[in-house]
Amino acid sequence: xxxxxxxxxxxxxxxxxxxxxxxxxxxxxxxxxxxxxxxxxxxxxxxxxxxxxxxxxxxxxxxxxxxxxxxxxxxxxxxxxxxxxxxxxxxxxxxxxxxxxxxxxxxxxxxxxxxxxxxxxxxxxxxxxxxxxxxxxxxxxxxxxxxxxxxxxxxxxxxxxxxxxxxxxxxxxxxxxxxxxxxxxx
Numbered sequence: 001x002x003x004x005x006x007x008x009x010x011x012x013x014x015x016x017x018x019x020x021x022x023x024x025x026x027x028x029x030x031x032x033x034x035x036x037x038x039x040x041x042x043x044x045x046x047x048x049x050x051x052x053x054x055x056x057x058x059x060x061x062x063x064x065x066x067x068x069x070x071x072x073x074x075x076x077x078x079x080x081x082x083x084x085x086x087x088x089x090x091x092x093x094x095x096x097x098x099x100x101x102x103x104x105x106x107x108x109x110x111x112x113x114x115x116x117x118x119x120x121x122x123x124x125x126x127x128x129x130x131x132x133x134x135x136x137x138x139x140x141x142x143x144x145x146x147x148x149x150x151x152x153x154x155x156x157x158x159x160x161x162x163x164x165x166x167x168x169x170x171x172x173x174x175x176x177x178x179x180x181x182x183x184x185x186x
Contacts, residue, residue, distance in 0.1 A: 060178040078183040087157040088173040097171040098146050109152055113145045
């Protein structure tokens with residue numbers, strides 16, 4: 001259980017017999033704890049990378065080589081292969097991908113964002129921006145950006161493929177991968 005400190009206590013009322021040597025010891029303990037945290041964080045990252053490699057590559061490849069879509073361990077865990085579909089519009093195809101979506105009735109997936117640049121001396125103008133924009137009293141240095149949210153794109157691609165629809169996979173950077181899902185022992 002962690003200790004709590006009452007910050008409301010008046011520090012002037014507190015008496016302490018702490019020495020500089022005690023403070024040196026506390027500082028040393030702190031630095032050791034910081035180093036341990038960094039080490040454990042690195043160990044966690046390595047363990048997560050190993051888990052991901054096993055779940056996304058090694059086990060699915062072994063199961064595919066054996067012609068299995070699922071198997072149960074001796075300890076009762078059920079391993080199943082599931083297809084994961086990832087999608088991300090590559091920058092070099094973004095204009096084509098957005099056009100394809102709009103021309104094929106999926107333009108709602110494309111979100112438009114306007115970026116408006118204000119100079120450093122335009123603080124007052126920036127504060128009045130919302131009202132002034134409606135009346136367009138001042139020309140704006142605006143740039144429009146288009147994007148499709150990654151999860152929305154992945155869902156769209158998954159749905160289209162499940163329905164047997166033909167979509168330009170290269171434009172949407174589609175990556176299909178078998179991954180393993182594990183269900184615990186019953």
